[in-house]
Amino acid sequence: MKNQAYRMSLLYDFYGDMLTPRQKEFYDLYYNEDLSLAEIAENYGITRQGVRDVIVRAEGILTELEEKTGIIRRFHQMQRQFDAIAAEVEQIRRVNEERRYYDGQIDLSCKRIQGVLDELKQE
Numbered sequence: 001m002k003n004q005a006y007r008m009s010l011l012y013d014f015y016g017d018m019l020t021p022r023q024k025e026f027y028d029l030y031y032n033e034d035l036s037l038a039e040i041a042e043n044y045g046i047t048r049q050g051v052r053d054v055i056v057r058a059e060g061i062l063t064e065l066e067e068k069t070g071i072i073r074r075f076h077q078m079q080r081q082f083d084a085i086a087a088e089v090e091q092i093r094r095v096n097e098e099r100r101y102y103d104g105q106i107d108l109s110c111k112r113i114q115g116v117l118d119e120l121k122q123e
Contacts, residue, residue, distance in 0.1 A: 008059065012027055015066065018065060023061070026054045026055050082120060090110075092106065093110045
């Protein structure tokens, strides 16, 4: 269940703006605020089934968007690639420090590459 909730939260974070205001509200209350279908229904004066229908429709829209665009999949792939680059930069830095003739330019380049990686991870 936790994995499903995490997946749904990611879908909402990436594609939530594509939902109607009502779909956003119910989806957010259900997945992010952890309200039950009955609680949402009571707060909005509709049936539990009505709330469920809105949420299921929203899930379908978000899932379809990810299937078509693959943005989340590519995001995770890029994060793994950034981590691999960061590990290589650290290895270069470590080897440079262990060398008999330390090269300050190599260290500076490693810092610049790491800075670029940090910026990319923030975007």
